[in-house]
Amino acid sequence: MEKIYLNLNEAQKEAVQQVDGSILILAGAGSGKTKTITSRVAYLIQNGIPPSSILTLTFTNKAASEMRSRAISLLDEDISYMPLMCTFHKFGLLFLKFNMQYLNRPNSFVIIDTDDKKRIIKSFNTDLPIPLINSEISRFKNNLLTPEDAQNSAQMPNFKHIANIYKKYEEYLEQNNLVDFDDLLALPFKILDQNEELCKETSKRYQYIMVDEYQDTNDLQFKLLKKLSSQHNNLCVVGDDDQSIYGWRGANIKNILEFKDIFENTKVIKLTHNYRSTNNILKAANELIQNNRNRLGKKLIGTKEDGKEIDAIHHYDEMMESRDIASKIKKLILDGVDPRDIAVLYRINALSRSIEEGLNRAGVPYKMVGGLKFYERAEIKDLISYLRLIANPHDDFSLKRVINKPKRGLGKASVDKVLYSAFLNKTSVFTYITSHQEELEKEVSKKAFITLQEFAKNIEDLQNSIKESTYEFIDKLEDTFGIRKYYQTLPDSLDRITNIDEFYGLFRDFVLQHPDSLLDEFLNDIALQSDQDQIDERSISIMSIHASKGLEFEYLFVIGLEEGFFPLLGDGTDLEEERRLGYVAMTRAKKELTLSSSDSRYYKGKRTGLSKSRFLSECGATKGSLKIDRTTAYKKGTLVKHKIFGIGRVTEVSKVKRECKLTINFGGTTRGILASFVERI
DNA sequence: TAGAAGCAGATTTTT
C-alpha cells in the first residue's frame, strides 16, 4: 500500500482512494494522469477487488501497454491475472469474438482499415467525393442509423445516393465477413442493446470501469460506457477538456463538459499541478487557453522554476525558418542535449517537408512520427491481402488487390469480366473461378483462364500449408507468389524490401508467441495496431501536434504559427479546438519552447503571403520576437544554386513587394531571380 | 497487356 502512495499529491491520492460511484478526474497536461490511473488500478486490486472485474479503456495501444507495465510495477506481489487494459476498439473486438452470434454472423470476421473502406466505396462507382461518403457512413454508424434509417431521413438527392451506397457497403461487408472500425463499437452496442440479459451480465462482469482521455470519446463510446456501467455506475473517467482535439472525427467535448450533470453524485477531482513544464511555458499556455469560452476552467499550477522566456522567432520564408531551427537544434546537440529530448511540431503534415530538408542539410538525424504507417504501406497491404485471402478465399476485396500483383498477365478486361460474372452469379470471385470453370473458360482468354486456375490452386495449397506448419508457411507464401522478389524489381525497392522482411519477421514472431492461433487472429491483431513502438534511435522527432499528444520534450519547436496554417482556417474550422491544439502543443515542452512563424510559405504549388497567428499574441509571445529578413541572408557575394542555371554569385539584393529579388551572375550571365527560387550554398 | 504520357484533383488532424 505504501508503494502506491509514494509520490502522490493530495488530489491524486483522493482520486486513487475514491473507489465507488461516478468520478470525473480533470487531469491537466503534465499533472500525473497516468500515474493516478495506474495507482488507482493497483489500489483497487490491493483492496481485494478481483482484477477480472476491472476494465481500463484507452485510445491507443501505446497508452494501454504503458499503463499495464506501470500498474504491474506498483503491485507488490505478482498477480496471476491482469485487469483488462485496452483500447475501445480492442474491447469491441474481444466482445464481438465472443458474441457475434447474436447478430447471426460468424466470429471469423476480418477488420478493414480506412483505406480499405474507401476502396470499397469507390468500387460502387460514385461521382460524389469518397471522403464525404466515408465520413457520412461513419456518422451513420456512430449515430446507430441503419441503411434504411439513412435512406428514410435523406432529403437531398445526393444524400439519398449516399444512403444507397451505405446500404451496398453494409451488404458488402456482411457478404465478405468484414467489419470496419466503427463496427467495433457499433456492433457491440447493438448486441448489448438488444439483449438485456447479456448486457446485465457484461456490466456485472466489469464492476470498475476507468476511461482515459475521456475528452476524446464520441457519442457511441459514451452510450457503450453507459451500457457497461448500467449495473453499478462505477465509472471513473479521466480527461482534460482543454486537450480535446478530435472533434473533427466525432469526439464530443460535451461528454466531459456535461459528465457531472449526466451521472448523478459525480465526484469531481481536479489535478492542476503540473510537473512537466517551466513556469514561463505554463503561463503562456494558460494565457492562450483562457481565450476559450467553452471549457470547465482550470489553471495549471507550476512546480518548477521560471525557466527561459518562450522564444518567438520569425522568418522571411520556410527555408530560412528550417535553416535557423536546424542550426539551433544542431547547437543543442553539440552542447550535449540528447536528441531524443528535442522535437519539432506542426499543425499540418505538409509543413514537415521544409523542416526535413533543413535537418537533412544540417546533417541532423530525425525520425518522423506518424506519416505513412507501416501497415498502410502498399507492399504490406499486399501481403496482408494475401493472408486475408488465404484466411478467407471469399474475400473479394483482397482478391482484387492481389489478383494481378505480382503481374501475372491478367489485364483489366479479364479481371473485370470475372468480377462481373461472379457478381451476376452471386458468388465470390474465388468460388466462380473454382466452380464455374466451363463458363469462365468461354469468357476469358485461354491464358487468363489458366492463370486464374493456377492462382486459385495456389491459394488452396497455402491454406493446407498453414495447417501443417505455420512457421514454414511464410516461406511457402514467398515461394509461391514471390512478392518480395516482385518488389525487388521495382524502383527504390530498398525500403520496401526492408518492410517486407520486417513483416515476415513479425508474422514468425506472432506464430512463435501464439502457436495455436489462427491466421485471422493475426490479421485482427495487426489491424488495430496503429503506430508500432518506435525504435529508440538517437534522433530528434518531428511530428504533427495530434501525434504529439501524451508525449513530452525538453526542447520544443512549433512551426507554422500563421493565420491560415495554425489556426488552420477553412469551412469546418472550430477555432476553440485549434486553440486547444495550440495548448496541447505548448504543454509538450518541459524546458524551452520556441514558436516560429514565417512571412510566406510554399504550399499547394504556390507561395502564399502570411500574417502571424493570433495565438502568438494571445499567449503573449510576440514581444522579444526576432525577425530575420531574407535580405540579411543574401548579400553581395553570396554563392547560390539555381535548379536550372546552376551555381552563381549574388551581385545585388533588392526588395520587390514582399519578395526579395537577387541579381545573380551565373558564369558571366547576369539574371534577376526571386530569392525563393535559389538555395544558398 | 503493360508501360508511358497526359490530365485532373487534392492536399488536416487518425483509432
Added chain:
DNA sequence: TCTGCTTCTA
C-alpha cells in the same frame, strides 16, 4: 507540387 487515374500506344 505531387499523386493517382485514365487514355494512348507499342
